[in-house]
Amino acid sequence: MDIEMVSQHIKRADLLQMYYYLLLTRSLEDRITALYRQGRIVGGCYTSHGMEAIAVGYASAIERDDVIAPFHRDMGAFLIRGITPGEVLAQYLGKRTGPTKGKDGNVHMGDLKRGVLGFVSHLADNLPVATGAALAFKIRGESRVVVAGTGDGGTSRGDFHEAMNFAAVRKLPVVFFCNNNQYAYSTPQRLQMAITDVVDRAMAYGMPGEIVDGNDVAAVYLASKRAAARARAGEGPTFLEFKTMRMHGHSEHDAAKYVPHELLEEWKAKDPILKAERLLTQLGYGDEGYFQEVADRAKKEVEAGLEFADHSPLPEGREVLEGVFASEEEVQS
Amino acid sequence: MTTATTSVEISYLEAISQALDEEMARDERVFLMGEDIGAYGGAFKITEGFLQKYGEWRVLDTPLAESGFVGAAIGAAMMGLRPVVEMQFADFISCAFDQITEVAAKNHYRWGAAVPMVIRAPFGGGVHGGPFHSECPEGWFFHSPGLKLVAPSTPYDAKGLLKAAIRDPNPVIYFEHKFLYRRIKATLPQHDYIVPIGKADVKRAGNDISVITYGAMVHLALEAAQLLAQEGIDLDVVDLRTLIPLDKETVYGSVRKTGKAILLHEDNKTGGIGAEVAALLAEECFDCLDGPIVRIAPPDTPVPFSTPLEEFFLPKTGDIVEAARKLAAY
Numbered sequence: 001m002d003i004e005m006v007s008q009h010i011k012r013a014d015l016l017q018m019y020y021y022l023l024l025t026r027s028l029e030d031r032i033t034a035l036y037r038q039g040r041i042v043g044g045c046y047t048s049h050g051m052e053a054i055a056v057g058y059a060s061a062i063e064r065d066d067v068i069a070p071f072h073r074d075m076g077a078f079l080i081r082g083i084t085p086g087e088v089l090a091q092y093l094g095k096r097t098g099p100t101k102g103k104d105g106n107v108h109m110g111d112l113k114r115g116v117l118g119f120v121s122h123l124a125d126n127l128p129v130a131t132g133a134a135l136a137f138k139i140r141g142e143s144r145v146v147v148a149g150t151g152d153g154g155t156s157r158g159d160f161h162e163a164m165n166f167a168a169v170r171k172l173p174v175v176f177f178c179n180n181n182q183y184a185y186s187t188p189q190r191l192q193m194a195i196t197d198v199v200d201r202a203m204a205y206g207m208p209g210e211i212v213d214g215n216d217v218a219a220v221y222l223a224s225k226r227a228a229a230r231a232r233a234g235e236g237p238t239f240l241e242f243k244t245m246r247m248h249g250h251s252e253h254d255a256a257k258y259v260p261h262e263l264l265e266e267w268k269a270k271d272p273i274l275k276a277e278r279l280l281t282q283l284g285y286g287d288e289g290y291f292q293e294v295a296d297r298a299k300k301e302v303e304a305g306l307e308f309a310d311h312s313p314l315p316e317g318r319e320v321l322e323g324v325f326a327s328e329e330e331v332q333s
Numbered sequence: 334m335t336t337a338t339t340s341v342e343i344s345y346l347e348a349i350s351q352a353l354d355e356e357m358a359r360d361e362r363v364f365l366m367g368e369d370i371g372a373y374g375g376a377f378k379i380t381e382g383f384l385q386k387y388g389e390w391r392v393l394d395t396p397l398a399e400s401g402f403v404g405a406a407i408g409a410a411m412m413g414l415r416p417v418v419e420m421q422f423a424d425f426i427s428c429a430f431d432q433i434t435e436v437a438a439k440n441h442y443r444w445g446a447a448v449p450m451v452i453r454a455p456f457g458g459g460v461h462g463g464p465f466h467s468e469c470p471e472g473w474f475f476h477s478p479g480l481k482l483v484a485p486s487t488p489y490d491a492k493g494l495l496k497a498a499i500r501d502p503n504p505v506i507y508f509e510h511k512f513l514y515r516r517i518k519a520t521l522p523q524h525d526y527i528v529p530i531g532k533a534d535v536k537r538a539g540n541d542i543s544v545i546t547y548g549a550m551v552h553l554a555l556e557a558a559q560l561l562a563q564e565g566i567d568l569d570v571v572d573l574r575t576l577i578p579l580d581k582e583t584v585y586g587s588v589r590k591t592g593k594a595i596l597l598h599e600d601n602k603t604g605g606i607g608a609e610v611a612a613l614l615a616e617e618c619f620d621c622l623d624g625p626i627v628r629i630a631p632p633d634t635p636v637p638f639s640t641p642l643e644e645f646f647l648p649k650t651g652d653i654v655e656a657a658r659k660l661a662a663y
């Protein structure tokens with residue numbers, strides 16, 4: 001990202017905050033991966049390793065009362081919305097103090113109070129839902145927006161297209177994004193779609209789109225800000241394609257032998273944390289000592305979170321029966 | 334008939350692979366579609382090596398679009414091919430619900446077009462999959478005339494039923510239980526065989542109480558039967574194997590013999606297959622019942638993730654033992 005552009009349009013404090021969340025995400029997910037390897041986390045274990053800038057960038061670009069519908073590689077967005085590392089770890093360990101109280105695992109969590117629509121495994125299922133949240137804002141004349149995303153694979157589902165179309169027709173305040181990390185599980189993009197840029201899908205719905213360097217947190221932030229401003233101004237949805245690369249397997253059980261080694265090498269050099277550090281250095285906002293200090297702070301927070309999660313109780317068996325139906329008091333107003 | 338057997342035991346998972354491989358070798362109309370089934374060999378590695386063996390037009394990696402590739406399978410089936418599609422997890426079958434229930438199920442009834450295709454759906458819990466990777470969605474399709482539903486519990490049945498499903502002129506949903514994949518092994522006959530669709534199997538003959546079940550629960554029932562045998566309670570374990578069309582004669586035969594029935598399944602209780610079998614027994618076998626019909630099934634909640642929750646949720650051997658003791662007292 002152009003230094004001038006960044007210094008003009010992003011506050012120093014905001015940029016430093018984003019850097020902190022990049023490290024917190026990396027640190028938390030590395031810890032989760034280690035726990036998974038130790039057999040302490042059961043089930044799926046998807047990380048955003050190498051893609052952290054996307055969630056951190058878009059979640060930093062919006063306001064408190066906006067809403068997000070995050071994707072399964074958006075850990076940073078959960079954190080920025082206020083779901084603590086402790087709660088995340090409790091969720092992964094199936095503890096009662098996780099956002100789903102043990103009912104669901106990994107990133108399958110949400111919290112309306114913090115403006116996070118709970119992730120649904122079925123990819124793109126949440127995009128029409130996000131459109132509906134935006135519709136509510138529009139009907140009530142509120143100046144709130146929704147940011148909702150999926151992977152390149154997820155853009156093949158009908159729900160993606162139905163959501164995009166409806167949002168465009170009604171000029172709803174949504175920002176759609178795709179984290180194009182070039183693979184959907186083992187499926188390379190060329191077997192997923194016959195286009196090179198996912199952003200081309202937006203054109204068919206009469207929606208503006210933009211290709212963004214997904215490993216550059218400043219670029220993600222600024223693009224998300226622009227799209228959110230457009231949505232808030234009543235001009236309708238925007239589609240952002242964040243180009244990136246999935247650096248780990250689909251889930252931690254997957255060695256990803258189908259990904260060419262050179263491709264990983266190429267993208268390793270574009271690591272979002274390295275990129276952010278380069279930017280901060282150029283701007284004179286930080287140096288090696290500062291980076292180390294932030295890394296230590298992030299690590300400490302993760303360890304404190306693990307302490308909390310470890311000391312949290314598991315749910316009792318019969319709690320499975322609770323919560324099938326809602327009560328009147330729980331309805332959002 | 335004498336059956337030649339190989340001496341090696343194979344797993345439930347390998348039995349499924351073998352069935353696919355043999356059917357593809359036998360009939361060039363058979364081809365596969367699904368997410369990550371090609372170079373990767375499928376999320377569970379059922380189709381490992383198939384791409385190299387059969388090429389990319391018989392082992393197609395699809396875009397992530399269940400409705401799209403199920404619809405495509407329907408079209409290809411009507412044009413004379415025999416598609417077998419894989420759901421990465423049975424849970425994602427909901428994304429293809431419309432194509433399955435409105436198109437595949439009704440085409441033949443409405444306008445006489447046969448749709449010979451198979452949808453493989455890895456289903457069931459016990460693997461810490463949580464609400465979106467553990468479901469038993471058979472109930473949704475049980476109520477959709479025009480589909481056949483099968484759910485094998487052993488390697489023998491897994492292989493034979495998949496072959497029968499591929500050769501069937503109708504859309505068949507093949508529910509393979511992922512908890513059984515690597516846990517259940519058996520030595521299978523070497524020759525080509527099928528397990529006919531629509532035929533239940535008595536996995537253990539007994540005189541006191543019928544346990545009518547399918548899928549992974551069959552093994553739970555067999556475990557309970559062993560424990561109960563020590564107390565002199567003799568279970569007749571009926572493995573439905575096919576859910577549609579239901580083998581009513583075998584079910585009635587068992588209950589006429591024992592006079593008592595436990596209906597056991599992993600799908601949640603309300604509106605499950607047990608409910609239908611209970612109604613059939615009330616209609617057809619009322620006069621031979623010596624006790625209440627008992628259903629054992631999970632509560633009406635999604636499948637939970639956390640271990641204590643999932644353990645509470647899933648039926649246990651003890652539930653069967655307890656129910657059988659109570660029934661035996663009648």
Ligand SMILES: Cc1ncc(C[n+]2csc(CCOP(=O)(O)OP(=O)(O)O)c2C)c(N)n1
Binds near residue numbers: 184368421
């Ligand atoms: C409807 C549906 N089908 C299949 C799956 C299984 N699945 C989980 S993630 C995934 C690949 C996702 O790829 P993409 O959307 O590109 O996101 P990425 O994981 O690469 O970030 C698949 C096939 C699913 N979650 N939902």
